[in-house]
Amino acid sequence: MTNLATTTEDLYPTRVAEEREVIERSQPTVWGTAESGPFTEAELQRHETRGYTILDDFVSAEEVRAFRAELDRLAADTALQGDPRLITERSTGAVRSVFEVEKLSEVLDALARSPEVLDRARQLLGSEVYLHQTRINYMPSFTGTGFYWHSDFETWHAEDGMPTPRAVSLSIALTDNYPFNGGLMVMPGSHRDFVPAVGATPDDNHKESLKAQEAGVPSHAAITALAEKHGIDQFTGAAGSALWFDSNIMHGSGNNITPYPRSNVFMVFNSVENALVEPFAASAPRPTHIANRDFTPLG
Ligand code: 6CS
């Protein structure tokens, strides 16, 4: 059995010494077909082109209430104090994110395995899937800080050893997403451009990057070129709406100074044919609560 780490070619070199050309994505965005799941042909074509799909009323008001109750329960759970899965806001100490929620909440575990979710992830990725990462983002009111422009796949490739962008994220809004309360911005079509980042990954980078990302962030020049080429869309939607987005789409969110929190549950599905190997640009793999290494297909 050859050691995958040495034979998996690095198709997307990043965290390099100096600025490099954008790498054209060599993999599809949609791997399945209209026959293989709930997305229609038209929806799949738009997802292939834009790199994201918005589904209004993806979960019911009742489910939103149940997920919000879990969000509040986890944020208040004293047993989670000091747990590495709980990330606080640098400025206020307020809860910013909780990771690995499928292991902390039966309600959210059931959501990840529900046909509405699982069949769509399988269809987009054209294979069995497993959970690479899950988190709840609180984006609290008044002091919630956002996430600077980045590609998730750039981080997952560099720090988690994800070979190709054959992964998709689902973000379900648990509060109303307005344009003004730290809503997610995406550059439609940018998922087809891989932007190599400049600068080596610090050891234990995740200890800082989950509060504010420094390594792996594209340069102003790269962001400007990408924004000129693709434009910027803002994801707004009522609580219960869902955003499916490609692992490599350039996205970010602003701070939230309004009285309205912008909370969401975030689940990342990776193809079982894209299982993690050794990190491509980091000294050690990240902990499994951030990058799951149990590739058993989700059922
Ligand atoms: O490092 C990560 O895996 C996380 N960081 C961000 C900003 N988005 C994706 C992911 O949750």
Ligand code: FE
């Ligand atoms: Fe992200």
